[in-house]
Amino acid sequence: MPALLIASFPLDTTRRHAAPGPLTDFVVQRAADAYAELLAEWRPVTEAIIDLVPGPLGKGELDGALRQAILERLPRTSFLPPAVAPAGDGSDELPESLRPRDAEVVEGAGADTVRVLAEVLPTLLPAGLERRVELRTLGVARVRLSDAVDRLAGLEKEPGWWRRLYDSLAGVDPDRLTGLPVPLADGRTTIGPRQVLLPTPDAARIDPEVLARLGLKVAHPDAAHPLLEKLGALPATPRAVLTTPQVRAAVAASLDDEGGALWEEDAPDAEELADTVLALVRDAGLEPGDEPWLGALALPDEEGELAPAGELVFPGSPFAQVMREGELAFVDAELAGRFGEQPLAACGVLADFALVRATDVVLDPDELEPREGDFAEPDDPGLLDAVDVWCEDILDRFPDSPVPPVATELIAVRDLDLVDDDKWSQALALLSQPPLRDAVVQSMRILLPDGTHEVVRPYTAWWLRGHPVLDGRRPAGLLAAGGDPLLRGLYDEADATGFDDEQVLRALGVRTSVAALLDEPGGAAELLERLADPERQVTGAQLHGLYGALAELDPDQVTLPDELRAVVDGRVEVVDAADAVVVDSPDLLPFTEGVPLLPVPPARAAELAELFQVRRLSESVTGEVDSEGTEHEVPEPVRVLLGPRTPDTYVEHEELVVDGVEIDWRVTSDGVLHAATLEGVAAGLAWAAGQWPRRFEVAALLEDPSRTAELARDRWFD
Numbered sequence: 001m002p003a004l005l006i007a008s009f010p011l012d013t014t015r016r017h018a019a020p021g022p023l024t025d026f027v028v029q030r031a032a033d034a035y036a037e038l039l040a041e042w043r044p045v046t047e048a049i050i051d052l053v054p055g056p057l058g059k060g061e062l063d064g065a066l067r068q069a070i071l072e073r074l075p076r077t078s079f080l081p082p083a084v085a086p087a088g089d090g091s092d093e094l095p096e097s098l099r100p101r102d103a104e105v106v107e108g109a110g111a112d113t114v115r116v117l118a119e120v121l122p123t124l125l126p127a128g129l130e131r132r133v134e135l136r137t138l139g140v141a142r143v144r145l146s147d148a149v150d151r152l153a154g155l156e157k158e159p160g161w162w163r164r165l166y167d168s169l170a171g172v173d174p175d176r177l178t179g180l181p182v183p184l185a186d187g188r189t190t191i192g193p194r195q196v197l198l199p200t201p202d203a204a205r206i207d208p209e210v211l212a213r214l215g216l217k218v219a220h221p222d223a224a225h226p227l228l229e230k231l232g233a234l235p236a237t238p239r240a241v242l243t244t245p246q247v248r249a250a251v252a253a254s255l256d257d258e259g260g261a262l263w264e265e266d267a268p269d270a271e272e273l274a275d276t277v278l279a280l281v282r283d284a285g286l287e288p289g290d291e292p293w294l295g296a297l298a299l300p301d302e303e304g305e306l307a308p309a310g311e312l313v314f315p316g317s318p319f320a321q322v323m324r325e326g327e328l329a330f331v332d333a334e335l336a337g338r339f340g341e342q343p344l345a346a347c348g349v350l351a352d353f354a355l356v357r358a359t360d361v362v363l364d365p366d367e368l369e370p371r372e373g374d375f376a377e378p379d380d381p382g383l384l385d386a387v388d389v390w391c392e393d394i395l396d397r398f399p400d401s402p403v404p405p406v407a408t409e410l411i412a413v414r415d416l417d418l419v420d421d422d423k424w425s426q427a428l429a430l431l432s433q434p435p436l437r438d439a440v441v442q443s444m445r446i447l448l449p450d451g452t453h454e455v456v457r458p459y460t461a462w463w464l465r466g467h468p469v470l471d472g473r474r475p476a477g478l479l480a481a482g483g484d485p486l487l488r489g490l491y492d493e494a495d496a497t498g499f500d501d502e503q504v505l506r507a508l509g510v511r512t513s514v515a516a517l518l519d520e521p522g523g524a525a526e527l528l529e530r531l532a533d534p535e536r537q538v539t540g541a542q543l544h545g546l547y548g549a550l551a552e553l554d555p556d557q558v559t560l561p562d563e564l565r566a567v568v569d570g571r572v573e574v575v576d577a578a579d580a581v582v583v584d585s586p587d588l589l590p591f592t593e594g595v596p597l598l599p600v601p602p603a604r605a606a607e608l609a610e611l612f613q614v615r616r617l618s619e620s621v622t623g624e625v626d627s628e629g630t631e632h633e634v635p636e637p638v639r640v641l642l643g644p645r646t647p648d649t650y651v652e653h654e655e656l657v658v659d660g661v662e663i664d665w666r667v668t669s670d671g672v673l674h675a676a677t678l679e680g681v682a683a684g685l686a687w688a689a690g691q692w693p694r695r696f697e698v699a700a701l702l703e704d705p706s707r708t709a710e711l712a713r714d715r716w717f718d
Contacts, residue, residue, distance in 0.1 A: 032069030039079040053134035083118030100138035112168035159222035166225035197236035238283035254298035286346035292378035295348030301329035310348035317351035322423040385417040403449040412459040476509030484513040489537035532563040544599040551604035566596035629653035642689035
């Protein structure tokens, strides 16, 4: 014990120790009183005074008794140094010293934090004393930092004091500061920084009174500190203010008693709320669809009546120009002039076609019935016209199942049924621009009950196909003006003047080319169905090109037709598919009287026969040569012209008879050319060499070999 006691203690018989008894006990108690008085009067009061607290054990019996007596008095003795010393001018209510039983040590707090806290919690001891054994001996209370912060609830201090506190707490674990009070700009104090908005330069344009009446919490500018943002507060940018739960709830309730039914008596009315929200939307630079819930904002229409923004049209906008008159009301002209198209369109006012976006849509017609009456969510599929019929059309493609398929992502254009019939050319031009275009041309993925996926036509393309949107007619089954000549006669032509977006036309079912038609699911079946329609006009040249394109398809993609269009004795007719024959050898054409022929490029003949499971001409006619002839060598100029596959010789006949029929030429199965005329020799050599288009050049060389140089020069332009 760092003190010397001088006192008259009675001694025992050895005169070496104090004699036990009432007198010794009395002197010990008086000595303990004196020691406690010395500590209470010690000045200045510093942390060093803690060294004067005796330890729990003494060297001897008298020492132990004295220490015990002192330790019984010190908890009630005011001698410990407070974290913040009084100024000494009488104006400060902070204590000069603290009694141990009243004092507290904050665990986990730095010196700066404790000094600031001590200004409102005067029982705090300086930081750094948590490990002093003497304080544990005296029973000094220990307080966690989070508990000390919780005790600040309801405290009224100037914002600058709070900022000093936040500055001292930098670096502290955020989980220990969740209950930190935050002074607000309207004079209130809230508990916890979450959902508190921090003032920014942009926030100066927002009326704080209106925000307060909406229940928003905006921190006082003098108290704003980076720590608050770290703890969950948000900078009061226009976007952050706009997306707060309070503003969203006010927008959702804006049609209920003009916005005041669900709020306090001084809540902003519908006009004030609309101005505030539109200003926030404008300053945030929102685009249409960024915040779909804004479509419920109550705005005045042209008659002054309130209506949801999503059910109003911006006057003079592209959508207003294609909409039927009287279908939807226009937004108030004064409001439109004051804010302009961008913020109003971002709130759902229709300036262009609007998109419905939804994910994991269950394809159940009963659940997808079109919504009528009350305002629906902007992304509700029920806003789409005839969406239940579209759903049934999709379900018809798949086997019945108790578990309905699911559209993984639905992107569709709404309000198509509001377009004026005479304005569809303008409307299609709008639908061809991003982001609306994706809803027209991008296929939709369907998740089936067995876990597999299928691709189907999107809703928007389905709707447009079935309505007279192109030249007053339904686009499905029409041929674009200037489209593929091979499809003429099979499709009625549509006038799409000024609209040449081939991809959109294809999505609408307008046929542009054979390749695009066959690339579409079901395209081959559609083409074969039209070819089998005797009312539709097709030429032999068209058939040749169409069958050449069909021959390139995988047989698994084509269902075998019952009827086919064929050439019979030069006439194009519809015949039974089982009777048709693919033309694969021109030398056998003389044997085809009355035979339905399928014209096709020679290189595709085998594929077409396999596709339709029909015979080839070479399989239908034996083509045995019955006459005798003389063998001749093929002239060198001809071999040069036709290339390495040219036969070395041919057999010339006075009269070539094959299967009892007189013909011009025949290449037998063993590759030998038999011919009876010069033109027959030329045709046979060209066919055998795989150079059929050069048969007329071969004929010219056979007739006049001197034309070799002339024909060689002409081939420069092949």
